[in-house]
Amino acid sequence: MHRTHDAGTLRRSDAGTRATLVGWVHRRRDLGGLIFIDLRDRSGIVQLVVTPEAKEAFRVAETLRSEYVIAVRGTVKARAPETVNPKLSTGDVEVAVEAIEVLNTAKTLPFGLADDAPVDEALRLKYRYLDLRRPALQETLRLRHEVTRIVRDVLSRHGFLEVETPILSKSTPEGARDFLVPSRLRPGTFYALPQSPQLYKQLLMVAGVERYFQIARCFRDEDLRADRQPEFTQIDIEMSFMSLPEFQAIVEEMIAEVFEKTRGIRLERPFPRLSYDEAMDRYGTDKPDLRYGLEIVDVGEIFRETELQVFRRALALGGVVRAIRADGAAALSRKDIAALEAEAKAHGAQGLAWLKLEADGASGSIARFVPEPVLAALRAKTGAEPGDVLFFVADRREVARAALGAVRRLLAERLGRVPDGAFRILWVTDFPLLEYDPDEKRYVALHHPFTRPKAEDWDKLETEPLQVRAESYDLVLNGYEIGGGSLRIYRKEDQLRLFRRLGLDEAEVAEKFGFFLEALEYGAPPHGGIALGLDRIVALLAGRSNIRDVIAFPKTQSGADLMMEAPSRVRPEQLAELGITVRALQG
RNA sequence: GGUGCUGUGGUGUAGGGGUUAACACACCGGUCUGUCACACCGGAGAUCGCGGGUUCAAGUCCCGUCAGCACCGCCA
Numbered sequence: 001m002h003r004t005h006d007a008g009t010l011r012r013s014d015a016g017t018r019a020t021l022v023g024w025v026h027r028r029r030d031l032g033g034l035i036f037i038d039l040r041d042r043s044g045i046v047q048l049v050v051t052p053e054a055k056e057a058f059r060v061a062e063t064l065r066s067e068y069v070i071a072v073r074g075t076v077k078a079r080a081p082e083t084v085n086p087k088l089s090t091g092d093v094e095v096a097v098e099a100i101e102v103l104n105t106a107k108t109l110p111f112g113l114a115d116d117a118p119v120d121e122a123l124r125l126k127y128r129y130l131d132l133r134r135p136a137l138q139e140t141l142r143l144r145h146e147v148t149r150i151v152r153d154v155l156s157r158h159g160f161l162e163v164e165t166p167i168l169s170k171s172t173p174e175g176a177r178d179f180l181v182p183s184r185l186r187p188g189t190f191y192a193l194p195q196s197p198q199l200y201k202q203l204l205m206v207a208g209v210e211r212y213f214q215i216a217r218c219f220r221d222e223d224l225r226a227d228r229q230p231e232f233t234q235i236d237i238e239m240s241f242m243s244l245p246e247f248q249a250i251v252e253e254m255i256a257e258v259f260e261k262t263r264g265i266r267l268e269r270p271f272p273r274l275s276y277d278e279a280m281d282r283y284g285t286d287k288p289d290l291r292y293g294l295e296i297v298d299v300g301e302i303f304r305e306t307e308l309q310v311f312r313r314a315l316a317l318g319g320v321v322r323a324i325r326a327d328g329a330a331a332l333s334r335k336d337i338a339a340l341e342a343e344a345k346a347h348g349a350q351g352l353a354w355l356k357l358e359a360d361g362a363s364g365s366i367a368r369f370v371p372e373p374v375l376a377a378l379r380a381k382t383g384a385e386p387g388d389v390l391f392f393v394a395d396r397r398e399v400a401r402a403a404l405g406a407v408r409r410l411l412a413e414r415l416g417r418v419p420d421g422a423f424r425i426l427w428v429t430d431f432p433l434l435e436y437d438p439d440e441k442r443y444v445a446l447h448h449p450f451t452r453p454k455a456e457d458w459d460k461l462e463t464e465p466l467q468v469r470a471e472s473y474d475l476v477l478n479g480y481e482i483g484g485g486s487l488r489i490y491r492k493e494d495q496l497r498l499f500r501r502l503g504l505d506e507a508e509v510a511e512k513f514g515f516f517l518e519a520l521e522y523g524a525p526p527h528g529g530i531a532l533g534l535d536r537i538v539a540l541l542a543g544r545s546n547i548r549d550v551i552a553f554p555k556t557q558s559g560a561d562l563m564m565e566a567p568s569r570v571r572p573e574q575l576a577e578l579g580i581t582v583r584a585l586q587g
Numbered sequence: 588g589g590u591g592c593u594g595u596g597g598u599g600u601a602g603g604g605g606u607u608a609a610c611a612c613a614c615c616g617g618u619c620u621g622u623c624a625c626a627c628c629g630g631a632g633a634u635c636g637c638g639g640g641u642u643c644a645a646g647u648c649c650c651g652u653c654a655g656c657a658c659c660g661c662c663a
Contacts, residue, residue, distance in 0.1 A: 031626090032619035047623065066613090085623055108614060111598050114624080117612085118599065122655045175663050195663085222662040223588095346659095435663095448663045484663085546656095556655065 001071040001101055008044015012092040015078040019095060021046070022103070024133070025068045026113075028061075035061040039072065039095075042138065046090040048072055050097045060100040067106035067113075067133075073099045125562040128553055140550045144538045146262050148215050151235055154254040160211040160237065165200035167193060167217070172512050173504065174449055176220035179230070187579030193219035193231075196531055198448060199516055201238040202488055205527040206519045210240045215534065224557045226546040227480075227536055231555075235483075235537075238529030244471070244487065248427065251475070251483075251530060255425065262541055265423055271475075272426040279428050284405020286431070289479030290424035292417040296404045299323045299392070302377045308369040310350070314394035321394040322404055325382040326411055329389040330356060336414050343410045344393060349403035353392040357384055366392070409479070423540075425477045430454070433461075433470040434501070442503040447472050449502055450495070451486040452528075461501050475532065482537050485530025492520040 005019040023041030030036075035058065037048040050061040057072075064070065074097040085091035110127055111119040113134050124131040131137060152162065171178045171192035178192035194200075196218045204212045216236040224230065239247055252269045259265040272290070279288050282295045300321045303311040311321050326332070332340075337354060344352035355364040355378070362375055370378075384390055391407055393400045412418050433453050434443040443465050445451060453461060457468040471487035489495045495517060499509050509517075535547040548554035555561050575582060 027623080029622050029625050030619090031622060034620040034622075036622050036625085038623070049621085051620075080621085083621055083623090087623080091623090108597065112613065114612095120594085120598085120655075122594095123598085125655085177662085198663095220662060223660080225662090226657070228662070445663055451663085557657085558654085560654095562655090 001073055001099070003071075005076075006043035007039050007041045007046040008090060010046050010076055010090045010093050010095070012078055014076045015093060017076045018073070019076055020071065020073045021048075021095065022071045023069070024106075025064050025066055025070060027066065028064055030062065037061065037064065037097075039070070040135075044089060044135075047085070047088070047094040048074065048097050049094050050100070054098050057097050057100045060102060061097070064100075064102070065106065065108070067109060068102055069104040069106070071101045071103055072097050122556070122562060125548075125554070125556060128563045132552065137549065140538065140542045140544070141552060143262060143542055144534075144550055147258050147534065147538055147541070148235075150258050150261055151213075151215070151254060154250075154257050155211075155213045155237065158211065158250050160213045160239075161209055162214055163204055163209065163212050164214060165194070165197040165204075165216065169194045169200075170512075172199075173508060174445065174502075176222050179219045179221045182578040182580055184578055195220050196234060197236050198450065201236060201529060202450065202524075202527065203516070203519055205238055205240045205488075205490075206522065206524045208240075208525075210525075212239075212529075213237045216531075224555075224559065226548075227539070229535065229547060229551060229554055230559050232547070232551075233534040235532040235534050236529070237485075237531070238527060240525040240527040242526075242528060244473075244528070247528065247530075248473070251532075255475070255532075258537070259423065259541070267423065267425055274426055274428050275430045276428055276432065276469075277430070280401045280405075284401045284403070284408055285479075286428055287474065287476045287479055287481045288426070288428075289409070289412070289418070290426060291419055291422045291478055292412045294324055294326060294408050294411055294417065296322050296324055296401070296408065297382050299378060299381055302374060302381060303394075306369060306371075306374055308366060310353075311392070311394045314396075317396075319394060319396045320400050321392060322400045323378075323382060323390050323392045324404055324408055324411065325384045326389045326391065326415065327385070328387055329411070329415060330387045332389060332414065339414070340391065340407050340410055343406045344391075344403040347403040347406045348399045349393045349395055351393075352403070352407065353394070355390045355392070357386050357388050357390070359386045364389070423478060425475065427473050428476055429473045430469045431472045431474070432466060433457070433468040433472075434465050436466065443501060445498075445502065446470070447484065447486050449498060449504075450488045452489045452494075453498075461497065465501060471528070473530070475530070477537075477540060480536055480540065481533075482540070483530050483532035485528065487526070487528035490520060490524045490526050492517050495520060 001020045003020055003022045005021055007021050007023055010019070021039055021041070023039045026038040026040035026045055028035065028037050033052060035050040037050065038045050039048050050058050052058050072095065074095040076093050077096050079092060079094055109130055111123055113130070132141070168181060168191040171180065171190065176195050178195065181191040181193065183189045183191060197214060197216050201212055214236045216234050217231055218234050219231050221230060237251070249270065252271050256267045256269055259267050274288070276286055279286055281298070284296055298320060300315055303321050304315055306312065314321060341352040353366045355362045355366055355370060362370060378384060378390060382390060393403045395403065431446055433446065433451060435446050437444045447470060452471045454469045454471055460467045473485055474481050475483040489498060535550055538550040539547045542550055544550060553561065553563065560566065
């Protein structure tokens with residue numbers, strides 16, 4: 001029997017058609033003299049009816065069990081009105097079966113495939129091939145395919161070339177811990193799996209490719225989270241001779257088309273842009289969630305002359321006083337406010353002051369230090385009205401930012417201000433080039449060491465390194481960083497100058513980056529690019545809170561593949577061949 | 588490296604010192620010609636993640652350990 005139709009596609013208009021279907025027994029309802037089978041294939045589910053008139057088929061139908069693989073031949077029939085099932089897209093019809101062939105049997109599954117049934121995550125991962133049979137997960141696989149297809153379409157339209165780069169690569173300093181792969185042909189030496197194709201794509205620019213992209217697998221040997229797997233996929237893009245607005249327009253077109261075609265969501269272009277400093281001041285984070293307001297306001301001037309010693313002291317020490325106006329937040333309970341206070345403290349603040357505005361005056365932790373003129377100034381500055389609550393942090397600027405940023409997120413959650421199904425995207429630009437690493441006692445690149453400083457900031461590289469801004473940009477969606485990129489350094493002297501600033505040993509630079517520095521000497525064009533987190537994007541589109549759900553074969557938090565049981569020990573001969581001795585082989 | 592949560596028939600849960608470990612779904616057998624979470628009747632199935640301890644007595648309390656998850660550190 002050869003398939004003529006897909007189960008999920010049959011409609012009333014197919015009534016009368018003879019059809020051969022294949023798929024899995026989703027459910028069987030045996031009424032004794034009449035057997036119904038829900039047949040499931042990739043396209044969906046359709047009901048089969050087997051009556052005793054089809055003698056042989058009926059005999060087979062009685063032996064069917066869940067997840068048996070079958071082929072059936074029959075006739076599509078319109079259902080009588082009272083037997084229509086509105087829950088199925090094929091509910092108008094059923095297939096009257098004439099013949100059934102069992103293509104394969106199935107043991108009873110370790111867990112049910114009903115979509116709403118919660119099942120232990122470890123069990124799902126062990127039997128991932130069964131978990132993936134769930135229609136919901138099938139849907140995320142399809143969604144992911146759609147996203148990459150659209151990405152390829154849009155970038156191809158703009159003349160980008162998809163180029164593959166090596167998986168067996170070289171370990172370089174900076175950044176995450178590498179996964180290492182021992183070399184058999186050169187015992188004692190190791191490849192590293194790429195943390196990203198960063199250097200390759202820049203070298204492709206030197207090679208004159210001008211416009212490159214890749215759906216690139218990346219590897220980082222760091223501890224995992226709901227949104228972090230040891231291997232993950234980036235939409236990796238690089239472009240020569242670009243102007244930033246032109247490049248951002250292409251990325252925006254790509255993202256907008258992905259949202260439009262997969263979810264029917266229109267993202268307004270151009271995307272809003274916010275400098276890092278502005279994002280930090282107004283939202284307390286470099287990845288602000290714009291789905292709700294609750295912006296942070298500087299109220300330092302208002303408190304400069306008040307009796308509130310805590311605030312005055314913070315200001316005197318060069319700090320700030322900032323506030324969030326929580327409109328209509330009178331409903332917040334003491335418990336909510338305590339939680340907000342704890343959140344602020346967890347992010348370094350000494351405390352969280354608050355003021356509830358009443359029809360006349362105010363109550364709250366600092367109410368008795370706030371005379372009417374100050375209250376009036378606060379109302380004017382923040383727009384606060386009776387019924388609103390103001391939350392304050394007085395501290396060093398960085399602490400006030402981080403603490404109020406955290407308070408803002410929690411507040412939005414508690415006040416139910418995070419709208420379902422909304423997508424708010426923006427660019428955050430002009431990040432600092434460097435940050436100070438107290439452990440290593442040196443400056444390290446915030447993005448990566450190939451990022452170009454802003455032309456006007458080069459001068460500060462040696463004198464005020466933390467003031468140097470980078471030609472960098474992140475793409476932020478609903479509070480998640482979904483991509484980041486930069487214009488790159490393309491002159492050797494500039495690159496060397498930055499390496500020097502990072503305190504990299506010259507011999508090490510020569511050994512690890514010599515090839516790259518040399519490449520920059522042979523007419524490297526100005527270029528830049530971006531890398532977007534495909535897994536996160538698909539997860540956001542699918543409304544999933546962890547990226548395991550959008551990866552076909554993900555790993556656990558401890559980096560294990562529970563299905564294959566990787567990683568695993570290897571035979572001693574394999575190790576010998578590689579010149580490797582494993583210490584502490586206990587157990 | 589750290590913190591927290593979870594671990595009991597195949598699955599999801601209940602049981603929080605005491606005698607036969609409970610329920611639902613799934614599974615097996617039976618009845619049933621319009622079901623679609625079919626229904627009804629009957630049945631089988633668990634040394635409670637693992638190890639140690641406390642106790643007359645341990646799914647239950649304690650310690651350790653393993654696994655999964657969430658988070659901090661970490662991850663340009």
